[in-house]
Amino acid sequence: MKSIPTWAKLYLLALVLRLIPVLALHDLGIGLDDMFQYDMLGRSMAAGNGFRWYAEEDLGIMRQFLPVDLLTPGDYDPVRGIETSFRAPGYPAFLALVYTAVGTGATRFFWARLVQAFIGAALAPLTYALARLVFPESAKAARWAGTALAVYPMLLLYPIGLGTENLFIPLLLAAVVALLWADRTVDWRVIALSGVLFGCAMLTRSVIALAMPLVGLWLWRQRGLRRALLLAGVTALVVAPWVARNSMLYGKFTFIETSMGYNLHMGYHPKTTGTFTFGPSLELLPYLDDAERDAEGMRLARQFITEHPERFWPLAALRLGHFFGLEKRILTYFYSNNFFGPIPLPALVALFLLFTLPFVVLSVSSALAVIRARRNPAAWLMLAVLVGYLLPHVFILAEPRFHLAIVPLLAVFATQAWEGGRAALATAQRARLALAALLVALLFFNWGYEINRDRARLQAVFGPEGNRAHLDY
Numbered sequence: 001m002k003s004i005p006t007w008a009k010l011y012l013l014a015l016v017l018r019l020i021p022v023l024a025l026h027d028l029g030i031g032l033d034d035m036f037q038y039d040m041l042g043r044s045m046a047a048g049n050g051f052r053w054y055a056e057e058d059l060g061i062m063r064q065f066l067p068v069d070l071l072t073p074g075d076y077d078p079v080r081g082i083e084t085s086f087r088a089p090g091y092p093a094f095l096a097l098v099y100t101a102v103g104t105g106a107t108r109f110f111w112a113r114l115v116q117a118f119i120g121a122a123l124a125p126l127t128y129a130l131a132r133l134v135f136p137e138s139a140k141a142a143r144w145a146g147t148a149l150a151v152y153p154m155l156l157l158y159p160i161g162l163g164t165e166n167l168f169i170p171l172l173l174a175a176v177v178a179l180l181w182a183d184r185t186v187d188w189r190v191i192a193l194s195g196v197l198f199g200c201a202m203l204t205r206s207v208i209a210l211a212m213p214l215v216g217l218w219l220w221r222q223r224g225l226r227r228a229l230l231l232a233g234v235t236a237l238v239v240a241p242w243v244a245r246n247s248m249l250y251g252k253f254t255f256i257e258t259s260m261g262y263n264l265h266m267g268y269h270p271k272t273t274g275t276f277t278f279g280p281s282l283e284l285l286p287y288l289d290d291a292e293r294d295a296e297g298m299r300l301a302r303q304f305i306t307e308h309p310e311r312f313w314p315l316a317a318l319r320l321g322h323f324f325g326l327e328k329r330i331l332t333y334f335y336s337n338n339f340f341g342p343i344p345l346p347a348l349v350a351l352f353l354l355f356t357l358p359f360v361v362l363s364v365s366s367a368l369a370v371i372r373a374r375r376n377p378a379a380w381l382m383l384a385v386l387v388g389y390l391l392p393h394v395f396i397l398a399e400p401r402f403h404l405a406i407v408p409l410l411a412v413f414a415t416q417a418w419e420g421g422r423a424a425l426a427t428a429q430r431a432r433l434a435l436a437a438l439l440v441a442l443l444f445f446n447w448g449y450e451i452n453r454d455r456a457r458l459q460a461v462f463g464p465e466g467n468r469a470h471l472d473y
Contacts, residue, residue: 006143007125014150015121018159022113025160030109033473035162036062041087042095043104044080051089054288055081066285073289085246086290088257090171090204091164109162116159116166124150126173127408133180134378134412141415148362148411153355154327154404164205165404171201172208173408176385179215179231180378183222188230191219195231199238206256209239211388218381250291258290260396261297267319267397268304274319275399278472316394321446323393324363325400326356328454329473332461336469348462360447362407365414367439371428372416382409 030036040053054062056078059070076082095112102111128146135141149155158165175197182190202209212235220228239256246254262284266272269280287293305312331351335343343351373379386406393402451458460469 006146007128010124010128010143010146010150011121013147014124015118017151017156018117018120019114021157021160022110022117026110028109028160030162037087038092038095038162038164039109040081041084041089041092042099045092045096046099046104049080051084051092052077052081053084055079066282068282068286070288071286071292076288082288083249084290085249085254085258086262086293087259088164088203088206089242090200091162091167094167095162112162113159119170120155120159120166121150122170123155123173123408126170126177127411129177130173130180130382130408131412131415133177133184134376134382135416138415138419141419144415144418145408145411148358148414149408152358152407154330154358154401155407157330158404165401168201168204168208169405169408171197171204172385172405175201176381176409179219180381182227183219183378183381186223188227191227191230192234195234196238198231199235202235202239203242203256207392208389209256210392211385214384214388215381218377218384222377258294261294261301263297263397264301265297267395268301268315270304270308273322274315274397275322276397276473319394319396319398320390321449322398322400323390323403324443324446325403325450326447327359327400328352328356329400331355332457333471333473335467336461336471338467338470340467342465342467345462348466359403359407360443362410362414363443364440365417366410367443368417368436369413370436370439371432373432379413382412385409 030039036058037053040055040058041051044050044052044055058081073082098112098115099108102108124146127149128142131138131142131145155169175194178190178194178197182188182194198208198212198215202212212232216228216232219231242256243254246256246258250258265284266276266280267274269277271277271280284293284297287296334340335348386409389405457469457471460466460471463469
């Protein structure tokens with residue numbers, strides 16, 4: 001009997017680990033947050049009502065928890081709700097497919113999570129494939145990279161939530177793998193496939209659109225203008241119908257989603273540091289008309305920047321810090337609100353380290369990989385995607401969870417540092433050693449600053465009755 005291929009072993013390992021929390025929490029509901037909105041959109045699409053949300057029944061649920069005066073538009077339909085463009089359509093469409101198959105009863109969340117576990121498990125073999133394409137001489141390092149994604153704690157839990165990352169990260173990773181494969185095979189059909197995947201990723205989270213010029217320039221340099229135009233054209237064809245729908249809805253050009261005003265308001269707000277902050281996050285909630293909300297958010301952000309220009313660059317630096325922040329929010333929020341009951345301090349500290357250390361190890365190792373860097377066009381593509389994805393968050397809004405999309409890329413870079421070991425340090429150029437040391441120092445400075453900033457919250461979590469500290473998200 002033939003041995004099981006490495007990619008299959010990685011997929012099975014990743015799948016089993018993701019199924020454990022999904023099955024253990026099979027009757028878990030959802031929170032009144034992004035998940036509630038995605039669920040509304042998915043149910044609406046499954047029912048044939050189109051991309052609508054906040055029907056009267058859903059508004060009633062929301063008012064029970066958030067007593068706000070809602071500004072409903074004149075054409076409000078209490079049965080079907082309001083046509084919206086605030087969210088990108090990719091993830092709600094995925095939920096609609098699941099709901100169409102299993103119904104919209106109480107078990108729909110379990111089935112969505114189950115499907116997400118199967119999709120999320122693909123990150124392990126895709127990361128393995130990416131590493132083999134970028135560093136074909138390092139089969140062992142590729143296995144390490146795939147294993148890192150198979151066991152990465154935060155990604156094991158993500159299928160439990162109804163969130164875009166469950167679809168966006170596999171789509172983005174598959175698009176990069178397909179493009180690198182196309183570069184190796186010089187096959188226009190694989191370039192087209194990559195364009196389809198990039199387009200689907202954009203329809204799931206439009207922020208990746210800002211990376212596409214860098215990706216296109218990379219392909220132009222590698223394989224010429226015609227293939228770069230092919231990639232751009234296919235990607236544009238995938239997103240064009242939704243852009244046309246939104247533009248007709250508002251009578252002006254409108255891109256994939258109209259959340260920019262809301263995000264800018266959160267990113268440039270007197271009471272925030274460029275990240276999601278409960279309180280300010282509710283200020284634009286009364287606006288159910290997307291165009292009004294977007295315009296008001298843009299106006300408030302412009303006003304803040306005009307009145308406080310000296311805060312523009314410091315906020316950008318803080319957002320960069322938030323992007324590379326520790327993955328501690330989910331644990332501290334759920335534990336402090338007594339979802340698990342009291343946990344002995346040693347076990348709680350172990351859980352905290354379990355969720356925070358993996359990203360520390362991968363990001364520090366990626367910085368150290370600078371020591372072994374050499375001319376590698378495939379690695380330049382990964383850097384183009386990483387930079388193109390990072391910059392919008394630096395200048396708009398950032399949270400630690402946003403860096404999950406680059407964890408596969410970091411894993412591939414990190415394994416090069418692991419494989420090089422002390423021999424690489426001994427033969428490294430001084431300039432590269434200095435750059436690696438600077439990057440590592442900045443990372444640890446950021447995490448130290450973060451822990452000091454959140455000292456009071458962490459003391460509440462790890463102190464007596466920490467499970468009843470009731471911290472906000």
